[in-house]
Amino acid sequence: MNMKSMLVYLVAGWSGYYVMAVELLGGRALSPFFGTGIYVWGAIIALFMLALSIGYLIGGQFSTHQPSLRKLSLLLGLATLTSLPCATFSTPILEKVFEMVPDPRYGALLASFLLFFLPITISGTISPYAIRLLTHGLGDSGQVAGKVFFISTFGSTAGTLLTSFYLVLLFELNQIIHGMLAISFAIAVIGVIAGGQKSEPSHGA
Amino acid sequence: MAPRAWFLLVLILTGLTAHPARAKVIVEEKSLYRNVLVYEENGLRCMKFGKHDNGRQACIALDNPEAIVFNSPKMQLGALYLNPSPRNALIIGLGGGIVTVALQKMYPDIQIDNVEIDPAVVRVSQQFFNFTPSKNTHIYTDDGRVFVKQALKRTLRYDIIFLDAFDHLSVPEHMTTREYLLELKELLAPGGVMAANTFSSGQLHAAESATYADVFGPYYNLQVHNRVILTRLGGLPGMDEVRRNAGRMKERLEQLSIDTNWLLSLFSTEVAWPERTRLLTDQYSPSNLLNGRPLERTP
Numbered sequence: 244m245n246m247k248s249m250l251v252y253l254v255a256g257w258s259g260y261y262v263m264a265v266e267l268l269g270g271r272a273l274s275p276f277f278g279t280g281i282y283v284w285g286a287i288i289a290l291f292m293l294a295l296s297i298g299y300l301i302g303g304q305f306s307t308h309q310p311s312l313r314k315l316s317l318l319l320g321l322a323t324l325t326s327l328p329c330a331t332f333s334t335p336i337l338e339k340v341f342e343m344v345p346d347p348r349y350g351a352l353l354a355s356f357l358l359f360f361l362p363i364t365i366s367g368t369i370s371p372y373a374i375r376l377l378t379h380g381l382g383d384s385g386q387v388a389g390k391v392f393f394i395s396t397f398g399s400t401a402g403t404l405l406t407s408f409y410l411v412l413l414f415e416l417n418q419i420i421h422g423m424l425a426i427s428f429a430i431a432v433i434g435v436i437a438g439g440q441k442s443e444p445s446h447g448a
Numbered sequence: 449m450a451p452r453a454w455f456l457l458v459l460i461l462t463g464l465t466a467h468p469a470r471a472k473v474i475v476e477e478k479s480l481y482r483n484v485l486v487y488e489e490n491g492l493r494c495m496k497f498g499k500h501d502n503g504r505q506a507c508i509a510l511d512n513p514e515a516i517v518f519n520s521p522k523m524q525l526g527a528l529y530l531n532p533s534p535r536n537a538l539i540i541g542l543g544g545g546i547v548t549v550a551l552q553k554m555y556p557d558i559q560i561d562n563v564e565i566d567p568a569v570v571r572v573s574q575q576f577f578n579f580t581p582s583k584n585t586h587i588y589t590d591d592g593r594v595f596v597k598q599a600l601k602r603t604l605r606y607d608i609i610f611l612d613a614f615d616h617l618s619v620p621e622h623m624t625t626r627e628y629l630l631e632l633k634e635l636l637a638p639g640g641v642m643a644a645n646t647f648s649s650g651q652l653h654a655a656e657s658a659t660y661a662d663v664f665g666p667y668y669n670l671q672v673h674n675r676v677i678l679t680r681l682g683g684l685p686g687m688d689e690v691r692r693n694a695g696r697m698k699e700r701l702e703q704l705s706i707d708t709n710w711l712l713s714l715f716s717t718e719v720a721w722p723e724r725t726r727l728l729t730d731q732y733s734p735s736n737l738l739n740g741r742p743l744e745r746t747p
Contacts, residue, residue, distance in 0.1 A: 274622035275730050278591025280565060281480050342601075347594050412738075415731035 247312050248377060250434050252394050254319050255373040257430055258366045259398030261423055264406040265326070266291050268416055269359055272333050276341045277351040286351035287359075294360050298367015305368060306375035315372050316434025318365055323427040325361035330420045333358055370395050474576060479568030486576045492517060495544055495572060503616045505569075506544025506577060513578040514553070515705040520612075520645050521546040522706045523676040523714060526668075527608050527643035529693045530680045534558060534607035538599070538635065540592040540623075541612035542569055545579030552582045554700045560585040561606075563595045565613075593622050596631050605637040611644040619648070619735040624656065627730045629663040636681045644677040652738040654721035659728045661719075670714040678715075690715060 269287050270279070277283050302318075328336065337354055344350035370391055377387045410419050471489040478484075482497040494507040507517045516522050524547055528534070535558065539548055542564035551558055562581070564570050567589050573579040581587060588595055592613050609632055613623055622628065632642060642664065648656045653675070660667055660677050667679035668690075685693075691712065698708045722743060726732060 271621075271733075275593060275625070275627060276597065278565070278594045279620060279622055280591055341597065345598070347591065408737075411732075411734045415729070417731060 247437060250312060250437055251315060251373045251376050254315055254430060254434055255370055255391050256394040256398035258369040259395035260402035261427060262363060262366050263399040263402035264423060267403060267406050268419060271416055273351055273354055276337045277347040282348040283351045287355050290355035290359055291363055294363035295367040298364040299371055302368030302371035306372045310372060310375050311438055313435050313438025315376060316431045316438055318368050319427055320431035322362045322365040323424050323431060325365060326424055329358040330424055477568045477572055479566050481566045484568045484572050486572055493576060506546055508577055516546060519672045520674045522711060523670045524610055524643045524645050525550060525706060526670055526711050527641045527678055528697050529690045530641040530678055530685055531607060531639060532693045532696050536606050537608040538606040539610045542573055543612060544577035545573040547610055548585060549579055550704050558584060562587045563590050563592050565591050593628055596635060599635055600631060606635055606640060607637050608641045609636060614646045616647040619739060621733045621735045624728045624735045625730050625733045626659050626663055626727050633663055638682060640681045642679050645674055647674050649740050651741040651743060652735055654725045654743060655728050655738055657719045657721045658725040662727055666717055668715045668717060669719045
């Protein structure tokens with residue numbers, strides 16, 4: 244496996260980690276305003292599922308236009324950038340939603356939408372895009388898809404366990420999010436540099 | 449297998465199945481949050497959350513339903529030694545409605561807002577635990593933190609707040625934080641009293657102690673198996689005042705089987721925690737992970 248392929252897998256795996264860690268921490272961020280009832284988790288999970296599903300669709304479509312590691316890395320960078328409101332102004336956003344929406348179910352749903360819809364939709368584009376970059380032809384498409392799903396879901400498993408078992412014991416919520424954004428940004432920069440040229444052949448990833 | 453091993457095996461198996469053999473299950477109600485089980489045993493009717501809950505959420509004596517059986521509601525009512533004339537109260541966590549019923553009995557005109565997240569607990573308390581809300585008692589099926597935020601918006605204020613939302617199995621982490629305690633403090637009327645019933649141990653006990661002290665300053669710590677933290681806005685009364693109020697409350701509390709001397713003997717301001725204990729905040733509140741975790745030894 245060449246370095247570019249490894250970087251594509253790294254982006255897919257890290258994105259899986261990031262999505263689940265943000266989902267867990269999102270529950271923690273919403274709880275002071277909307278509680279921890281089943282409806283809060285229902286709102287968060289529904290929003291993440293919706294965002295991911297739209298992201299898969301967009302990512303698949305986007306991958307048909309001169310796919311490259313550089314563009315994949317830019318997607319990760321964009322997901323990082325759109326996470327900034329969640330990392331920096333989540334409290335005023337949550338306060339505003341709490342003021343505007345008295346029913347905590349719809350409050351939790353609206354807050355999840357405002358904080359997470361963009362970054363998670365963009366994170367959702369990464370897996371189909373990565374599959375396209377790694378696929379050499381029809382014959383290996385299923386195998387590549389299987390590997391990307393494996394890496395991405397394994398990343399999600401790590402993100403879930405590390406965050407809920409250990410990181411919350413050591414760090415504050417914002418410290419964890421800021422740390423993840425730094426890692427996302429670093430991987431995106433490495434990917435853009437390694438991606439080199441603006442466009443590259445799909446087989447060269 | 450040696451006879452002793454057989455004996456141990458039988459002991460373990462009977463221990464595992466002890467509940468159905470000895471206790472009579474009255475009802476088991478499924479809810480969104482847990483299974484609420486009501487059973488009778490040794491003259492008591494009790495509520496617990498699921499068959500494997502080795503504690504009890506509430507109990508009443510079948511032959512005297514008005515007597516308070518458990519230590520924790522008795523200890524919470526120690527709040528009346530800090531303010532013996534409450535006009536209203538907020539009770540977060542219903543249990544069997546034990547504290548609510550006691551307050552209704554002692555203060556017929558008291559206004560009570562009772563918040564309970566689980567509608568099944570409300571139903572079971574009304575059907576099986578002698579809990580009849582008076583015309584001045586309102587029950588809200590809501591999260592205890594969300595209710596408090598909304599109450600602040602409505603500028604409500606309470607003479608006593610009972611926070612009884614924790615048990616030995618789980619701690620709602622968003623209700624352990626400094627920010628939440630500040631919200632509760634803001635919700636107290638001048639001279640208002642806060643009573644928190646918790647089941648913390650190890651690192652959570654230390655973090656909880658430090659967080660309450662940071663928000664409320666000094667407090668009385670009543671510790672048996674559970675702990676009850678009692679504090680008052682505008683300054684903690686000294687033991688002289690507590691004893692005077694205990695004298696005023698003696699007759700009414702003894703009608704509920706609360707022994708004044710026993711309750712007074714629990715009042716203590718001696719609580720210690722390691723110097724570098726981290727406060728629980730909305731940013732850092734792994735309360736369930738900290739509960740029971742041994743304190744780190746200082747070198």
